[in-house]
Amino acid sequence: MILDSPTAANAYLLGYVLLFGAAAAACFASVPRARAIGHEGTRKGLVALLLTSGCWSVAHLGFLLAPTVTLKLVFYHVGLLVGLSTVGPWLYFCSAYTGRSLHKSVPIRRAAVGVFIAISLVKLTNPLHHRYYRAEVLLTPFPHLSIVSQELHWLAMGLAYSLSIVGYFMLFELFRQVGHDTTPLLGLVGLTGLPIVLDALAIVSPTVLNITYEPLGVAAFAVGVLFVFVEDFQTVQLTGEQDDPVIVLGDDGRVRDFNVNAGELFPALEAGDTVESADPGLGSFLDGAENDDVLELDTEAGRRYYRLGVRSFTTDGSRLGRSVTLTDVTEREEYRRELERQNERLEQFAGMVSHDLRNPLNVAQGRIAFLREQGDDEHLAATARALDRMEVLIEDVLALARQGQSIAERERVTLSAAAADAWDVVDSGPSTLTVESDGTVLADGTRFQQLLENLFRNAVEHGSASPDSQARQDAVEHGGDGVEIRLGVLDGDAGFFVADDGIGIPVADREAVLESGFSTSSDGTGLGLSIVTEIVAAHGWEIRVTSSDAGGAHFEITGVEVET
Structure with a gap:
């Protein structure tokens, strides 16, 4: 059909210009x-x-409006290259949106560039082989350049659509994974299929131009994704990017979306309803909850604990929503609560020891002191020493019960300052302490000082060559030789050490000395170094016993971040 007048032909052309112009404008404006x-x-x-997509539509505008055939072909070739390039961003979007890493893969990127260059060369060399398209001037429905696609064009289009289908598969898989309605996505996919209808009509009807209409479908899809993304795609992404139960709430507090795991955990959840109507317990918990709060739920599998994670997001630039993630921390929470129960039992035990044993012990010590004032009896002296040992044992047991409790808060502690405080309460006699290198650690200050006290006391009391504690004590009181103790930071700031120049610890005993009840002296409690071990463990550190350069004991505490 030839249009009767130039005016009608121009109006027909104008319709095409407005169609592709609107597609370009919508893309750029979005x-x-x-x-x-x-x-x-x-x-x-x-x-x-x-x-x-916008540039593809602009290339079509140039193709339609160019005054010469040569210029029309230039715009057509530009459109061929730009149109092919839309496949890359489309797959990039699908991969990133669905949480995959394909768009980050260097080999995949290189392969994509290689395919793009190869197909582009086929298109650009068409004047030599005419296997991609043939061009001819037609007068209907108005004078224009008609493009007749050849076999290489259909092969390239088949590859492009195949790759596009891969992207659709990614999207559908995510939508189905989170249990979301796929209708909006199907509608957008339908938009991309409309150009195929126009392509088919162009073959059978002379009133439809025989050109590529794909820019219209791609533009409609790209703009549609953007606007649907704000209200729909974004919630799917939030609920589908992790395996934990996720609930997406709008700015009005109503449920906008949730994934399959959340639906299984809270079967009454419905989009559009409030959380309270689905689960009153969850609703009241969310009202005042903050990040990392723990929700306790009774489920068919038993009691479970979930850590709360809340993330805000913008739906249209002004409205705010939030995604609520519930991470199963049952194992960790049960362990923490068991530790709390153990700590409570230890506190009760410590209170019992302090009250039920210390009170009668103090009475006995007072009575013996009174009797000794009446006469110096060696039996009373021996009894007093036994009672003193019982008091030391009670103190060590109390310390052992309390030092193993978990660390709640830490502070910056300087090695030299803590060492000075610890050294002041140790009966060191002629022994000396040298801080070879100083540093700062994050620790419980009181327990850290107790750790150093016990290591210093162990060096003073067990570093002497005499195996008898009374002989060692007598030597100290009469100015005998003491030990030289050194404190410093390990190489690489990986921890610190306490070393002495005493008799050292035999290799066979180096693990045993850290256990409760082990002592090399007849009157030792065997709890001093065990308390050190408990304090180290409570901080999450590690301790190792070796030999010092001087042949004495060398204690290394590692896993400590030391600032020097």
Whole structure:
């Protein structure tokens, strides 16, 4: 059909110009909104898809409006290259949006560039082989350049659509994974299929131009994804990017979406309802809960604990929503609560020891002191020493019960300052302490000082060559030789050490000395170094016994971040 007048022909042409012009304008106008998307990979992919789609439509405008055949072919070739390039951003968007890492793979990127270059060369060399398209001037429905696609064009289109289907598969898989309605996605997919209808009509009807209509479908899809993304795609991404139960709430507090795991955990959840109507317990918990709070639930599998994670997001630039993630921390929470129960039992035990044993012990010590004033009896002296040993044993047992409790808060502690305080309470006699290198650690200050006290006391009392504690004590009281104790930071700031120049610890006993009840002297409690071990463990550190350069004992505490 030939149009009767130039006016009618121009009107027909104008319709095509407006169609492709609107597609280009919609793509370019949507770019600022796409740049506001928070997820980086999704943002980059969608912005690139909008830009390439818009440029593809602009190339078609140039093809339609160019005054000469040569110039029309230039625009057509530009459109071929830009149109092919839209596949890359589309797959990039799908991979990033669905939480995959395909868009980050260097081999995949290189392969994509290689395929793009190969197909581009086939298109650009068409004047030599005419296997991609043939061009002819037609007068209907108005004078224009008609493009008749050849076999290489259909092969390239088949590859492009195959790759596009891979992207659709990624999206559908995510939508189905989170149990979301796929209707919006199906609608967008339908938009991309409309150009195929126009392509088919162009073959059978002379009133439809025989050109590529794919820019219209891609533009409609890109713009549609952007606007549906704000209300729909974003919630799917939030609920599908992790395996934990996720509930997406709107700014009005109503449920916008949730994934399959959340639906299984809370069967009454419904989109559009409030959380309270689905589960009153969850609703009241969310009202005043903060990040990392723990929700306790009775489920069919028993009592479970979930750590709360809340993340805000923008739905349209002004409205705010939040995604609520519930991470199963049952094992960790049960362990923590068991530790609390153990600590409570230890406190009760410590209170019992302090009250039920210390009180009668004090009475006995007082009575013996009174009797000794009446006469110096060696039996009373021996009894007094036994009672003194019982008091030391009670103190050590109390310390052991309390030092193993978990550390709640830590502070910056300087080695030299803590060592000075510890050394002041140790009956060191002629022994000396040298801080070879200083540093700062994060620790419980009181327990850290107790750790150093016990290591210093162990060196003073057990570093002497005499195996008898009374002989060692007599030597100390009469100015005998003491031990030289050194404190410093380990190489690499991986911890600190306490070493002495005493008799050392035999290799066979180096693990046993850290256990409760082990002592090399007849009157030792065997709890001093055990308390050190408990304090080290409570901080999450490790302790090792070796030999010092001087042949004495060398204690290394590692796993400590030391600032020097």
